[in-house]
Amino acid sequence: MFLNERKKPYVILCYEALFRNLKETYRRNHKLIEDYKRFNAGYYGEKDVDYNLSLYPHKNFFILHDIRLKIFNKHFQIDTLIISKNFICILEIKNLAGEIEYDQELHQLIQKKGDKVIAIKDPILQAESQRMQLNTWLQRFNLTVPIETLVVSSNPSTILRIKQNDPDIYRKIIRTESLYLHLNELVKKYPENVLNKAQMKMISEIILNENSPKHPDLISKYNVQEQHLIKGIPCPACGHIPMNLLYKKWACPSCTTPGYKLHERYILDYFLLYNNTITNKQCRELLRINSPKSSYTILNSMNLQYIGKNSARKYLSPNVNDFPQNSDFPGKYKSVFDIFD
Structure with missing residues (x-):
């Protein structure tokens, strides 16, 4: 079941508020528009994954969205978290257009979109970092729960290539439409129950209570002055x-x-x-x-x-x-x- 509805995060709400309050001359700032479009694309990519998850028979899953938790005075963020009796799965969602090539040796994504070539941080390492941080956060409950990660490419038009053609990577970076297949594989991989319903509910409720969404300061980021507003x-x-x-x-x-x-x-x-x-x-x-x-x-x-x-x-x-x-x-x-x- 979905425990919290995914709504617009602070970052998108703040961008839209800034556009509403800027004088028309300043609304067309290229950097401002590109940043907003990037965050907005990510949000709608996450919504697409949510829809596919809603079609999956998830009565034994607790699904949480946009989670940001704190350990050791630092925060870590998870796009979607799936808690089951058998395992926990982190979904790191990427909505990238164009051609995407994953380089396992250099640990980066290369995005080719038109004439632009952009290097992006390794999403597998990003998800792995989230896995380790979540594992540390869960130690307070004295529970040993297997944690898996999946990087989900949510843009249906994306051309995805793995440079080294490693079959293991194809089980880590997946498309939205194949998500249910990979979840089925995880259910088969972990047949033993490690959590009961009460424990699943307890962990989920504490996560939601401790969730602290990030609120960006766009006025400072873009050096907005009084005369711009x-x-x-x-x-x-x-x-x-x-x-x-x-x-x-x-x-x-x-x-x-x-x-x-x-x-x-x-x-x-x-x-x-x-x-x-x-x-x-x-x-x-x-x-x-x-x-x-x-x-x-x-x-x-x-x-x-x-x-x-x-x-x-x-x-x-x-x-x-x-x-x-x-x-x-x-x-x-x-x-x-x-x-x-």
């Missing part, structure tokens, strides 16, 4: 900035288009881009409003948790899985993807 809420009809708050609704001073909850997306974007808390004053500065009472009403209407009292109150960011999953974009664009055309 939109100030206030743009009109969803004509793009005028800012809209005015009048009697609990937003109104465009240019085209008079009304809006009612336009502030919610921008407050959530603030959490993604700047801080995991927001004060009444910061909210007023963000939305370009003057009234502390209006800001208080807006923040409380979003049912955000908070700490502190009165002027010291800070409202807390939602969990990453509670952010909207759409990429709606105000103004002339319908989504962040439109700005790439």
Whole structure:
């Protein structure tokens, strides 16, 4: 069974928030767009693998997505983790286009896409590192569980070659459509139960409780300055900035288009881009409003948790899985993807 639904990770949510808040001139930064597309392709590759897993008879599997755990003050990340009574399997998912050649001796992937040739870290070693780290993490339970790894190529158009033509590598780097065959092989390889249902559930619950998704700081990464950013809420009809708050609704001073909850997306974007808390004053500065009472009403209407009292109150960011999953974009664009055309 799937124990947690795969949703957009922080990195994609943060990129989409940045696109929404950048002035149009700066949205077309080549590096910014390429990085976003790479992370987005990886996410959809993982979703494709999830779909194939959903077709597998997995009643005896616990399946977890996007896991990031801590050992020795460092984190390690796993795309998909499968826990069964007989073994644990780590899936390292790669969504790479073009021609891919794996060089076992140099421990790297070579990606050929058009005129570009890119060297990529060895995904088998990457998965093996995750296996060792997970094994260390599991030692707290005094359990000995076999851990297997599979590198899954999720792009159906990828041409995959193994340079040394080693048949063992073909059992390590696989395509999405053959995943069920390899899982069947693992079931046959490990016929003995090493975990009972209660132990599987215990481990899974602790993993989910200790999961700490990485929240990137894109403002610092791309050296975004104040002059690069939109100030206030743009009109969803004509793009005028800012809209005015009048009697609990937003109104465009240019085209008079009304809006009612336009502030919610921008407050959530603030959490993604700047801080995991927001004060009444910061909210007023963000939305370009003057009234502390209006800001208080807006923040409380979003049912955000908070700490502190009165002027010291800070409202807390939602969990990453509670952010909207759409990429709606105000103004002339319908989504962040439109700005790439």
